[in-house]
Amino acid sequence: MAQASERHVVIVGGGFGGLYAAKALAGEAVRVTLVDRRNHHLFQPLLYQVATGGLNPGDIAAPIRSVLRGQRNTTVLLAEATAVDLAARRLILADGAIDYDHLILAAGATHSYFGQEAWAAHAPGLKSIEDALEIRRRVFSAYERAERETDPAAQAAWLTFVVIGAGATGVEMAGALAEIARHALAREFRRIDPGRARIVLLEGADAVLPPYPEELRAKARAQLVALGVEVRTGSRVTAIDALGVTLASERIDARTVVWAAGVKGEPIARSLGAALDRAGRVRVAPDLTVPGHPEVQVIGDLALLEQDGAPVPGVCPAAIQQGRHAAENVRRALRGQPPAPFRYVDKGSFATIGRGAAVGDVYGRLRLSGVPAWLAWLGIHIFFLIGFRNRAVTLFQWAYSYFTWRRGVRLITGEKSGSPAQG
Amino acid sequence: MAQASERHVVIVGGGFGGLYAAKALAGEAVRVTLVDRRNHHLFQPLLYQVATGGLNPGDIAAPIRSVLRGQRNTTVLLAEATAVDLAARRLILADGAIDYDHLILAAGATHSYFGQEAWAAHAPGLKSIEDALEIRRRVFSAYERAERETDPAAQAAWLTFVVIGAGATGVEMAGALAEIARHALAREFRRIDPGRARIVLLEGADAVLPPYPEELRAKARAQLVALGVEVRTGSRVTAIDALGVTLASERIDARTVVWAAGVKGEPIARSLGAALDRAGRVRVAPDLTVPGHPEVQVIGDLALLEQDGAPVPGVCPAAIQQGRHAAENVRRALRGQPPAPFRYVDKGSFATIGRGAAVGDVYGRLRLSGVPAWLAWLGIHIFFLIGFRNRAVTLFQWAYSYFTWRRGVRLITGEKSGSPAQG
Numbered sequence: 024m025a026q027a028s029e030r031h032v033v034i035v036g037g038g039f040g041g042l043y044a045a046k047a048l049a050g051e052a053v054r055v056t057l058v059d060r061r062n063h064h065l066f067q068p069l070l071y072q073v074a075t076g077g078l079n080p081g082d083i084a085a086p087i088r089s090v091l092r093g094q095r096n097t098t099v100l101l102a103e104a105t106a107v108d109l110a111a112r113r114l115i116l117a118d119g120a121i122d123y124d125h126l127i128l129a130a131g132a133t134h135s136y137f138g139q140e141a142w143a144a145h146a147p148g149l150k151s152i153e154d155a156l157e158i159r160r161r162v163f164s165a166y167e168r169a170e171r172e173t174d175p176a177a178q179a180a181w182l183t184f185v186v187i188g189a190g191a192t193g194v195e196m197a198g199a200l201a202e203i204a205r206h207a208l209a210r211e212f213r214r215i216d217p218g219r220a221r222i223v224l225l226e227g228a229d230a231v232l233p234p235y236p237e238e239l240r241a242k243a244r245a246q247l248v249a250l251g252v253e254v255r256t257g258s259r260v261t262a263i264d265a266l267g268v269t270l271a272s273e274r275i276d277a278r279t280v281v282w283a284a285g286v287k288g289e290p291i292a293r294s295l296g297a298a299l300d301r302a303g304r305v306r307v308a309p310d311l312t313v314p315g316h317p318e319v320q321v322i323g324d325l326a327l328l329e330q331d332g333a334p335v336p337g338v339c340p341a342a343i344q345q346g347r348h349a350a351e352n353v354r355r356a357l358r359g360q361p362p363a364p365f366r367y368v369d370k371g372s373f374a375t376i377g378r379g380a381a382v383g384d385v386y387g388r389l390r391l392s393g394v395p396a397w398l399a400w401l402g403i404h405i406f407f408l409i410g411f412r413n414r415a416v417t418l419f420q421w422a423y424s425y426f427t428w429r430r431g432v433r434l435i436t437g438e439k440s441g442s443p444a445q446g
Numbered sequence: 447m448a449q450a451s452e453r454h455v456v457i458v459g460g461g462f463g464g465l466y467a468a469k470a471l472a473g474e475a476v477r478v479t480l481v482d483r484r485n486h487h488l489f490q491p492l493l494y495q496v497a498t499g500g501l502n503p504g505d506i507a508a509p510i511r512s513v514l515r516g517q518r519n520t521t522v523l524l525a526e527a528t529a530v531d532l533a534a535r536r537l538i539l540a541d542g543a544i545d546y547d548h549l550i551l552a553a554g555a556t557h558s559y560f561g562q563e564a565w566a567a568h569a570p571g572l573k574s575i576e577d578a579l580e581i582r583r584r585v586f587s588a589y590e591r592a593e594r595e596t597d598p599a600a601q602a603a604w605l606t607f608v609v610i611g612a613g614a615t616g617v618e619m620a621g622a623l624a625e626i627a628r629h630a631l632a633r634e635f636r637r638i639d640p641g642r643a644r645i646v647l648l649e650g651a652d653a654v655l656p657p658y659p660e661e662l663r664a665k666a667r668a669q670l671v672a673l674g675v676e677v678r679t680g681s682r683v684t685a686i687d688a689l690g691v692t693l694a695s696e697r698i699d700a701r702t703v704v705w706a707a708g709v710k711g712e713p714i715a716r717s718l719g720a721a722l723d724r725a726g727r728v729r730v731a732p733d734l735t736v737p738g739h740p741e742v743q744v745i746g747d748l749a750l751l752e753q754d755g756a757p758v759p760g761v762c763p764a765a766i767q768q769g770r771h772a773a774e775n776v777r778r779a780l781r782g783q784p785p786a787p788f789r790y791v792d793k794g795s796f797a798t799i800g801r802g803a804a805v806g807d808v809y810g811r812l813r814l815s816g817v818p819a820w821l822a823w824l825g826i827h828i829f830f831l832i833g834f835r836n837r838a839v840t841l842f843q844w845a846y847s848y849f850t851w852r853r854g855v856r857l858i859t860g861e862k863s864g865s866p867a868q869g
Contacts, residue, residue: 046608060585061854062587062857062858063856063857063858069838079502079503079504079505079855080502080503080855080857080859081502081855082502084857086856086857087636088634088635089634089856092633092634093633099634099639100593101587101590101593101594101858102594116451152857152859153859153860155861161611163485164485164524167485170523170524171523171524183628199826210515210516211509211511211515213521214521292808317544320792321842326602382520393827406801411516416778432502432504433485433486433509433512434485434501434503434504434507434509434575435484435486435524435577436503436575437576437860438625
């Protein structure tokens with residue numbers, strides 16, 4: 024057991040950054056406390072599969088406590104961290120406080136509606152399991168409502184699904200929604216043809232997957248179109264309400280809208296008094312510390328670090344590398360050394376569009392698309408799923424979905440919570 | 447496709463009774479409409495596994511639409527049936543109405559707090575996926591709260607779990623709660639020892655599993671005690687509040703209480719104007735019809751039918767047999783024959799207590815307990831799970847849990863919904 028005299032490392036957030044920082048401190052002569060307001064680590068890249076009925080919540084989440092159970096120097100606390108008191112070296116919780124010697128802030132990001140908070144009710148984003156279940160409820164309820172609707176225009180609005188934002192999440196959601204319409208629900212309704220459903224992917228920029236190379240953006244777009252997705256780049260949304268989306272020169276009547284357009288740093292960042300960018304991310308020093316506070320590091324989606332003229336992207340591999348680096352900086356401090364600069368190694372990125380359809384970029388050199396990209400995506404995601412059970416179950420469920428086109432987890436639950444869009 | 451001139455069979459409820467009635471009418475020259483306010487069939491006997499983190503909701507539920515997709519004469523409607531207009535032969539929905547020629551009412555049962563509705567907030571029952579997720583949230587949150595609690599008495603209350611009612615559901619819940627405490631959470635906390643948690647099973651009658659033979663009741667009790675459950679028979683609850691349960695001569699401080707003590711028929715039964723028993727069940731004729739209305743049948747948990755001096759029990763096999771019988775009665779009506787009397791064939795019943803611990807009674811002759819009963823229970827439940835995917839995934843998850851003692855689905859979600867017991 025750790026001694027009370029040992030230094031106390033407090034980590035805020037059990038996402039990839041915080042979890043890998045904690046794991047990298049196993050066996051060190053420090054006390055580690057990981058604070059999260061959720062009891063589970065969430066594999067966010069697969070959240071869209073929960074939102075579209077392909078996977079169960081439990082398949083992509085693991086109790087943080089369970090992941091770290093064997094690590095005797097580490098305590099996991101279910102608590103909401105609300106602020107950092109830099110001067111007192113104290114983390115403020117909603118119901119208490121914890122003193123730290125080293126702080127690793129990995130609190131992540133939440134949706135940003137660019138100041139239009141009223142849009143949130145009509146266009147939920149996809150960050151938590153609750154978000155995913157809410158979207159799942161809306162998607163599958165929409166087909167049920169359409170089946171019972173007799174007015175053709177109202178029925179068409181129930182059968183129109185708009186995804187706003189064509190980054191990886193938006194592309195993946197649009198692809199999955201198209202597969203639901205064309206395959207998963209085939210033959211299940213008597214009055215509507217789910218295959219007639221309209222899936223619209225709106226993007227303000229000129230291309231889907233803006234950070235990808237031009238060649239892969241074009242391939243991703245072609246694969247989306249082949250799946251039956253209407254891809255509308257250069258489309259700026261001016262309003263969202265319960266009945267649809269308004270563009271500069273057009274109205275799309277749609278009862279189901281998903282927001283994948285923007286994120287912002289969790290508000291705890293503001294308490295640092297450090298410089299934030301417009302998205303609420305903390306501008307960290309090259310060694311991940313908050314300027315003037317070598318004992319405080321910010322990592323993952325909450326950190327803004329420029330490297331070679333571009334920000335390090337908000338993706339899992341970056342968070343994992345930063346988590347490990349933050350732990351190394353703590354070890355350096357124990358040895359009396361200053362923190363070392365961080366360098367992100369981009370091993371590539373993948374986005375999946377549907378069954379056998381994906382694009383990927385490996386080390387910036389190898390560009391994959393179609394089935395090879397999809398298989399690589401599958402392998403990488405299964406490899407990174409936390410915990411043996413989830414890996415095997417997920418593989419099995421994907422194999423089942425692949426061979427049958429079915430989505431087994433199409434439960435409509437939590438109806439009592441209601442939402443304006445569902446009346 | 448069915449013709450409009452064909453007779454219209456309306457089924458209310460997609461549980462075992464309604465679903466098997468619908469399946470038995472596949473290919474008949476009738477139009478079938480199955481109405482349910484949920485989009486999924488739920489395998490209720492395994493709901494306690496969701497409530498205790500052993501299975502995902504999607505593992506024990508299947509979209510009704512999907513189960514009946516190949517049955518072209520059948521329409522599935524997601525709608526809430528509120529009343530029956532017997533004179534007009536019309537089913538009233540919350541948002542419409544449907545005319546029927548034959549009605550099969552299989553709306554099931556809900557919790558009964560014996561008039562103490564205020565208890566519901568403090569002691570949720572276990573009938574729906576939402577119920578199970580709420581109990582799961584309370585159970586795993588209680589350990590988190592205990593870990594952070596410094597007052598010993600308050601901590602003990604968070605570590606006390608009371609199950610009220612020792613029928614099959616209560617026994618299964620208590621056994622699973624004991625396994626969580628003794629095994630699943632071992633080594634995961636730093637300040638509390640989950641193994642010290644107190645699991646109390648309260649029953650007003652003199653024995654656990656009252657309908658079972660005396661020999662099996664004693665064995666079930668012994669297996670519960672071996673798991674560390676305090677079994678308190680002959681204990682009448684006089685009050686339940688956010689902090690615990692009051693018995694005639696004792697107070698048990700407990701922050702988590704589960705209600706498994708009573709059910710009552712869904713309120714739609716009242717609109718029939720037929721005789722109901724105290725639990726709101728419809729006293730049906732021996733042929734399952736409502737007296738004076740041969741075109742209306744009531745089956746499953748909503749029906750009360752005495753056979754050989756005892757009511758047909760509210761279990762899945764009885765609902766399935768009644769569903770098939772109701773379909774046969776419809777076929778008889780098409781041929782101009784009167785409805786035939788129903789006879790329940792009791793093939794036996796099983797209740798599981800924990801890993802390798804169960805009791806079972808086969809045809810009233812073969813009595814099993816321990817591992818053989820548990821294996822039989824496992825086989826029967828996997829066999830009856832609706833849909834291939836669920837069977838295979840469930841088997842895999844159980845195998846995983848068996849060899850590791852772990853419960854992978856311990857997510858605490860839906861915290862915003864709140865509950866008085868959680869503060």
